[in-house]
Amino acid sequence: MSIPASAAPRFPVKSVLVPTVFLVFLGACITTLSGDWSGLFSRAAVANMLAFFVSFFPPAGGVAFLQRVVAAAMETLAISLIGTLLAAIGGLALALPASGRSGKIAKALTRWVANVLRAVPELVWAAMIVVAAGLGPLAGTLALAIHTTGVLGRLFAESLENIAPEPYEALRRNGVSPMPAFWYATFPQVLPQLVSYTLYRWENNIRAAAVLGVVGAGGLGQMLYVHLSLFQVQEASTVLIAVVVLVGLVDAASNAARARLIR
């Protein structure tokens, strides 16, 4: 009696090899981590940590303080709006050559630029720009704009490549010059998708803008960092609540705008 080859039990490579390799790798990782981990879970440490988090309540109030929080929230909102807008413009400028309409060299070059801009996170850009351009919301705006330009440049280039080329070709063959042909034939086709991508990045950027301030780039993040550094945890707690509320509001606005767009 022989078992057909296909039904013969094989050595379960995945179910043995994967967990083993993973456990070895995890062990190597754990041994590298410095710090007194047993101390971390000692009763005193846990009590300390609890006390630290309990000290966040109640969040600070007071009209003057709340006014400053609202002002910082508006600053964060402004950073995210202007940063995303600049990135949409920059992204479109990158996407035109990156979608291959100005030759292969320009395509490769602009793709590379977009990848570099995208590879460095917003916060790292912000930390560098703060050194070059000084503390404040401008640094945050530029950092968001630069990183997001890379992201949107790539996304926009892909949508430009994926649309039907016929309307553009038709206009070109009938003697329309490239730019008008682009604006009248190609752009209207991709516009909904571009706007949708931009809104999606805006949702992302409001989160980023809220924390960029940690490296000194203005807005709620900077306020959070300052209050935490001064051990004014109740003030920090109010700022945190403001971050969560602002992010929630922007998500709702962006979702509503996208729903309108799709309809």
Add this chain to the structure above:
Amino acid sequence: MSTVVRSVGPAPASLRDPSGPARIVWTIAAILILIPAAWLAEFNPATLMGEASLRATGQFLATFFPPALGLDFLELVARAAWKTVAIATVGTTLAVLIAIPFALIANRQLSVSALAEERMCFACAAVRTGVRWLLIALRTVPEIVWALLFVRAVGLGDAAGVIAIALTYGGMLGKVYMEILESNDARTTRALLVNGASRMQALLYGTLPVCLPELVSYTVYRWECAIRASVIMGFVGAGGLGMQMELSLKMFAGGEVLTMLAVFVALVWFADLVSAALRRWLG
């Protein structure tokens, strides 16, 4: 063959643009929002292009070249990069351990009371909703804020980064696991439950075989994100490559920053490759 351009049929009776008014309204609204926003963001390119600012930027950029390539420094960077990977890996593992019980508790498919009487019992529904809220709370606070808090609670270093990743990613993974487990075809699981299987059996034999590839694949993807996040968290003192980068930036050592940026980009690219390969193989 000559192609003669002819008009494409009769001109429309009205050349009025049907979406014209809406477009004008939205343009005006956008301008009205963006002008104060630009003012609030202190967006003034002139300040950047000022002579003093240009000179400062130029000087800073000049320090970027040549990149620092001393052997000692490279060793330091390699150590920091490995530490970043270690923080991300341990953090993600803890996040999985946090996510699994929550995802199981919140799973509606495994509700026994829902089987018997069409509706979940009140307490069961309340627990499930509570867990969902907890997961939302965990992931709404950005990981860098968790890192900031834990740097203060447990001190500078790797532990803060690991805990921050564990909490944020625990929230994210918990939600996604729950969605994956609930989105599969409920009939197999239900059939097992109805026929007297325990919840654990129904999960292991009904739900998991279908969902496992997707669960693993998403976890690997999150690990890749965690590497990126752990570099960022280093900027607030949570260890790894980011912490070294922050130090070099503070000392205006542009060459070191450039080397570390290159290492960071290479690291993320490598994690991306590994993650994609793993997901193809396991998925």
